[in-house]
Amino acid sequence: MSHAAVWEAERPSTYDRSTVEAVVNLYLDGLHEGDADKLADAFHPTADLRWQEKGELSILTRDDWLERVRKRPSAKSQGQPRHDFVVMVDRSDAHTVFVKVQCALPPRFFTDYLVLLKLNDGWRVVSKAYRYELRE
Numbered sequence: 279m280s281h282a283a284v285w286e287a288e289r290p291s292t293y294d295r296s297t298v299e300a301v302v303n304l305y306l307d308g309l310h311e312g313d314a315d316k317l318a319d320a321f322h323p324t325a326d327l328r329w330q331e332k333g334e335l336s337i338l339t340r341d342d343w344l345e346r347v348r349k350r351p352s353a354k355s356q357g358q359p360r361h362d363f364v365v366m367v368d369r370s371d372a373h374t375v376f377v378k379v380q381c382a383l384p385p386r387f388f389t390d391y392l393v394l395l396k397l398n399d400g401w402r403v404v405s406k407a408y409r410y411e412l413r414e
Contacts, residue, residue, distance in 0.1 A: 295319065295400030298367065298375050305392070305403065306362045309381055312352025314344040322395075322402040329408050353383050361387065372396065386410045 294300045301320050308316030318340070327338045338346075353360070361382035368376040373396040381388050393405040 295402065298369075298377065298394055298401050301394060301401045301403065302364060302377055302379065302392070306360075306379065306381060308347075309383070310352065310358075310360050310362065311354045312347055312350065314347045317347060318344055320403050321406075322397070322404045325402070325404050325406065327406045327408065329410075350383075358382075358384050365389075375401075385412050385414060387413050 295304070304316050305320040307313065308320060321340045323340060325340045327340070327343050329336050361380070361384075363380055365378040365380055367378075370376070375394045377392045377394060379390045379392065381390065388408050388410045390406055390408045392403050394401050395404050
């Protein structure tokens with residue numbers, strides 16, 4: 279194992295992941311602020327994002343998505359108000375939760391479906407599927 283991999287494995291979490299609410303808030307804050315580090319901490323490293331484009335399944339790795347976040351202006355930096363809220367939480371058991379949220383990076387308004395699992399290091403988003411619509 280490389281030195282960097284050891285450091286990464288031993289790095290304490292910068293953000294609280296002790297509850298589902300904390301992770302969802304971290305996710306929504308990270309989206310609005312364009313903070314890829316917050317988003318990285320909310321998502322498991324193997325998580326991916328899925329959506330349909332013209333009837334075809336599109337898939338993006340977490341790290342590729344974070345690179346896109348780093349390169350785009352955030353809603354906060356553009357003075358956009360927040361448009362995010364939790365629509366529903368479906369807890370299957372003590373370790374598995376499905377969360378539906380609505381959020382926006384205007385002019386795109388999203389409905390996100392997040393699957394969270396409670397792992398040894400806390401709750402993490404392990405998968406995200408979403409849809410969006412353009413609004414003026």
